[in-house]
Amino acid sequence: MGSLAKAALALVVLAAAVAGCGSGSGGDTGSAPAQPRWDLTITYWPQGRHGPSTTASLTCDPNGGTHPVPDKACAALDAHSEALHPVPLDMACTEIYGGDQVARVTGPGLKANFNRTNGCEIARWDALAPVLELSS
Numbered sequence: 001m002g003s004l005a006k007a008a009l010a011l012v013v014l015a016a017a018v019a020g021c022g023s024g025s026g027g028d029t030g031s032a033p034a035q036p037r038w039d040l041t042i043t044y045w046p047q048g049r050h051g052p053s054t055t056a057s058l059t060c061d062p063n064g065g066t067h068p069v070p071d072k073a074c075a076a077l078d079a080h081s082e083a084l085h086p087v088p089l090d091m092a093c094t095e096i097y098g099g100d101q102v103a104r105v106t107g108p109g110l111k112a113n114f115n116r117t118n119g120c121e122i123a124r125w126d127a128l129a130p131v132l133e134l135s136s
Contacts, residue, residue, distance in 0.1 A: 037061040038077055040107040044134040048100035054134040072130040080127035084112045087120040094119030101125070103132040 038060035045053045057065035060074035067073050077084075084105065087093065098116030103125075105112045114132055116122050125132060 038074065038107065040065075040105055040110070040131075042067065042131060042134060043104045044132055045102040046100075046133075046135075049102050051100075056134050058131065067131075068134060069130060076128050076130040083124045083127040084110065086112070087124065091120055093121070096122070098122040098125070101133075105131065 036059040040058045043053050043055045056067040058067040059065045063070040063074045103114040114125050116125050
């Protein structure tokens with residue numbers, strides 16, 4: 001192989017190596033976009049289950065959907081995701097009534113129901129109020 005052919009081969013190898021180097025993000029720019037961190041459907045009954053309801057979608061990272069305030073809702077989920085879990089059955093809760101409001105949050109692998117029937121449920125509700133209350 002002549003020196004010109006060796007130089008050409010070296011350039012091809014170098015170009016392939018440079019092309020293989022990415023931005024360091026580890027992502028493949030040709031692949032599908034990443035799934036959102038949260039992809040939820042929220043149904044809210046402001047006057048109880050027998051009254052009218054409102055439903056909205058919410059995605060986080062990127063923030064969007066039909067939710068009236070997705071940025072605040074996503075921030076609440078980031079800060080209080082534990083509130084998506086039900087109150088443990090052996091938890092002692094104050095017996096106070098916080099109102100008729102009811103909500104349901106569903107998504108991949110998630111079905112969470114919310115109400116304001118006692119102190120524990122009110123605390124869960126308050127933590128995720130920006131997600132649950134679908135009025136702007």
